[in-house]
Amino acid sequence: MQVGIDLFVLRKSWLHEIDPRVKLFFVAVSIIILLVFKNIFFMLTALVLLHLLHWSAKIPRDRILFVWKTLMPVAILICVLWVVFYPAGDPLIQIWMVKITLVSLAQGAVLGLRIMTMAFVVFAWLYSTDQPSIVRSLVKLKMPFEWGLILALALRYIPTFQGMYAVISEAQQARALNISEGKGFGRVRTLMPIFVAMVISALRASDQLARALEARAFGAHGVERTYLRDISFRPLDWVFTFAIFATALLLLYLNFRYGFGRQPISLF
Amino acid sequence: MADEPMSSQTDTICLETRDLWFAYGDNPPALRGISLTIRAGDFVGLVGQNGSGKTTLAKHFNGLLRPTQGQVLLYGQDIRDRPVGELARTVGYVFQNPDHQIFSATTREEIAFGPRNLGLEEAEVQRRTEQAMEHFDLTEYADHQPAVLGFGLRRKVSIAAVYSMRPQILILDEPTAGLDWHCTHDLMERLTALHRQGHTIILITHDMRLIAQYTPRCMVLREGKLLLYDDTRKVFEHCDLLRETHIELPQVCELARELAPIGVRRDALTVPELCDSYADLIARREVTNAGGH
Amino acid sequence: MSKIIVVEELSYAYPPAIPGHDPVWVLRGVDLEVEEGEFVSIMGPTGVGKTTLCLALNGIVPQSTGGLIKGRVLVDGLDTKREPVPQLAQRVGVVFQDPETQLFNMSVEAEIAFGLECLGVPRDEIKERVSWALAVVGMTGFEDRPPFQLSGGQKQRVAIASILAMMPKILVLDEPTANLDPLGKAEVFSVVRELRHKRGMTIIMVEHESEHIAEFSDRVIVLNEGRVEMADTPDKVFSQVDRMREIGLAVPQVSELADCLNHRFNSQLNFTQFDEALRTLKGQLDGR
Structure with a gap:
């Protein structure tokens, strides 16, 4: 499989239909949430939901595996390094100088999972948006x-x-x-x-x-550029934008107010 | 025939493939069971459409590609375990685009790069470099930056830079692409000179005029298979098969075929050959006509 | 007929590749006039400045390349030294040699639309022109394909379509088949043939393939040492086999044959195309 250039997967799905700006908003918001939350169960749930997202967008299995294959080594490396160098709490086992604790295991796993979840967020965007649309959306965003x-x-x-x-x-x-x-x-x-x-x-x-x-007349003066393929916000896109915004707000409120998802293992 | 391209081939087989198969990754095979032998001292034209496997086959001769199945033998020995850098002593490969190899600050350094990689003594490197520059008429550009020379000169630098390693076998991938008539024939003459000195030359090209005029042997690939491999004149006899492969025959060859029914030699390959044959025909007619009256 | 291109005493030198060196004059006083609707081929040895002349027609030389220029180039009445390149692009379309670097979009449709978008053409018209241009080059149905996955001949046809869509009066083809295999060459030449016969565009083609030049051209311009050395019909140019050899250029094989026979029989044969040669050679024998 040749990945690297045509990341875009041509399919008909709801995710492909959404305005790329909404997807970009989703990527930005998700990255903030994933950086704020430090709980292993939260991360696992996010990972499952993201797989459902890819599945519902008809992204083929080999593309999903590609994300795993590419980023799992980094994720595991980060996880192991954390566990080895930042032990916290009582050791579960100790091998020579290395203490392995439950807390550091969970923290390491969160770090590793964060890489994977962020990757799946970004790839959901890249897999479902062709390059002209990506560029077009960025240009529309000034x-x-x-x-x-x-x-x-x-x-x-x-x-x-x-x-x-x-x-x-x-x-x-x-x-x-x-x-x-x-x-x-x-x-x-x-x-x-x-x-x-x-x-x-x-x-x-x-x-x-x-x-x-x-x-090809690039740089023509005094001409307003036109676009053959344009993107436009539909009512459904507003719904998605609002839903993303509301969910993010709720999660962040729970986090700041009640400490939801701040601890590595316990949820509150 | 006086104008038959001279062949200095011997009976030694320098290159051989046995049931060679090759596929790029999971793609369908690009080469499908190619078995052939090339004798030392041959001058072989290798033709076929893009995608027929010409370059893929040629890259097996110096180990840049390794067979998925089958064998490549150099002077009777399987090259399986020999690295490209070592094979470069015997098999030189000139890539299609000269800009894909030129990197040095001077033409002299560019041409000395290969011999130096072979670990030769400095005196020998210098000797070979000067000789290669001389053969390709580059001496006056020895201290120029090769990257800013004109295309025709860059092309010659890229060939001289491979020739300076003194490989017995020289493979050139479309060396005349983008060159004008003069540069093309100048280059072909220089290659012919190397052939006369005993080098084996394999020329990948689309230009059947060059094959007709310069290479005594010709190999035609189609869809990864060896379609024809014979003396050039014999290969050109299969003109229908060649046309099917979208290989354009030189105008002279087409003309010879059209004029054959009235007595012109059907297998003429070059302008002088056809001219001679047509002139002979007219002379003979004149004799007959004179006798008739 | 009116002169759509007028080149007067054009001399040009690129800025020196190594700073401080003297500029080298590539063109040294080129004079050239092209009638509207004419098909003109340009031949010349490697490095004689054929590409430079093409670029001077659409203003890239000297506006983008810098360097030194003397004389002037008028295209459709506009001075290419002053008129901005994007404005000139609507009048003179240039198709380059290398397909890879002139196709920079992700789909064939986007490729052809690009120039029109730059010119601010309304969307509906872009749509029409894209499908028209694709039809002209025989690539209808390839809209969504990425250009880099096409064959060489297809790529060059898309490149031609992307220029045609801007509807220039003059089409300049700078060695459009040099990087192609015979099948690709045949594809491109069949598009050129179609444009030549059906559309009445002014076409300037730089080529080495003398057989095709003989087929298409009203006139052949031979550039040598920075000047126009010959400018005449293919018959006249290709019958000067020895002179063309001296310059370093190819003539069609049938012209070589005519020359060879003329030397033998002291005759005046002159043919540049295959059918013509066949007819004459057969006739000569039958006539005796």
Whole structure:
């Protein structure tokens, strides 16, 4: 499966239909909530709900597995490091110098789960929104069109540059460059012939790209840009926005007022 | 024939594939059971549409790709365990786009990069570099920045930079793409000179005019299979099969076929050949006509 | 007929690649006039400034590239030194050699709409023009496909459509088939053939493929050493086989053959196209 460029999954689902700005709002609010809450059961529930969200948006299983495969190593690493370096409370077991406590286990798990839940929030947005819509929504949120274009171009040319790197690396290996040679700085030196050729090629490509943009009347003065595909807020989008807002407010109120979800293990 | 491309091939087999299969990841196979031999000293044209597997096959010859199934043998030995860097001593591979390898501050350094990687003594590196620059007429650009030279020169630098490793076998992926007539033929002459010195040359191209004029042997791939592999003249006999593969025959070859019924040699490959044959025909007619009266 | 392109004494030098070096003049006094509706091919050795001349027609040279310029270029009455490039883009559309760097959108539809959006064309009209342009290049039904997944020939057809949609009076094709395989070349040339015969656009095509130049062109311009060396019908240009060789350019194989036979028989054969050659060669024999 080629992920990296076309993260977007073309499906017909309610999540695909929502205005991208609502999804962006959901991502922002969810990240705040996930940073505020520190309870393992809250995180587990969130994780289950997010899987339901992906499932209801008809995101295929391999895309969900992709998120797990990509981020689980980081999540586990963070969890283990926390457990090893920040013991709190009575040790459950002690192996040599390392104390493992129930509290630090739960705290570590929360940190790990936070990575996963945040990832699923962001990927729900990316999987269900095509790039023109993402750019369009950012521009509607008052980001300058040029920035949006640069973002879109960056995403568009990731696979091109990946391919370029692969070819250049092969071309230099064919000239007997041993790319696995050296460590640290030595390795950087080994890879220089690839990096330099890459930079030269990229400069050439960006020069051509700039010309192509100009040939398509990019930067025309005194013209208000039109859009073939536009996005518009429908009544349902207002409903979702309100629901997200209300839920977030409720959760944050419970958290600040009653300490809901502040402890690693107990809910209050 | 006087204008038959000279072939310095020997009976030694330098490259061989046995039932070679290859697939990129989970994709359908790009090569489907290719078995072939290339003799040392051959000059082989490798043709086929994009996606037919030309480049994929060629990358197996220097180990950049490894067979999913089957074997590649270099001088009779399986190259399975030999790294690309070591194979580069024997098999040189010039990539399609010169900009994908040029990185040095001077042309001289660029060309010395390969030999240096081979661990040769500095004197030998210098000797080979100067000789490669001479062969490709680059000496006057030795101290120029190769990245800002014109396209035709960058192309020659990229070939010289592989040739300087003195590989017995030289593979070139579409080296004439984007070059004008003069640069194209200049380059082909230089490759022919290397061929005469005994190098084995494998030329990937779409230009059948070059195959007709320069390469005595020709290999045609279609959908990952070896469709034709023979002396160029014999391959060109299968013009229907070639057209089916969307390979465009040179105008001269098409013309020879159309004129064959009236007595022109059907297998003419180049302009002089067709011209000779047509001239002969007219001369003969004149003799017959004169005799008749 | 009116002159839609007038190039007078155009000389141009790019800013030196290495600062402090002397500028190198790529074009050295190019004179050229093109009639409205004409099909003109430009040939020239590698590095002679063919691309530079194309870019001078839509103002990218010198407006974006900088450098030194002398003389002037008038396109549809506008001076390309002064008229902003985006404004010129509506009159002169340029299709470049490399498909990868001129297709920068995520769908074919967005690609073709891009120029129109920049020009502020109303949405309904964009829709119409997108489907029209796709139909012209035979790519209807590809709207939602990402351009980078298409074949080389398809990519170049999309690139042509993205320019056609802006409805320029002049179409400039800068080596549109140089990066393509024979199948892709054939696809692009069939689009060019269609434009040539049905639409009456002014077309400037830079190419090395002399056989196709012979087929399409009203006139062939040969650039050499920064100047226009020849500007004539394909018949006249391609019959000068020796001169073309000296410059380093290809002529169609049938023209080479005509030249070869002329040397043999001291005859005056001149053909640039396959059918013409076949007819003449058969006729010569039958006639005897």
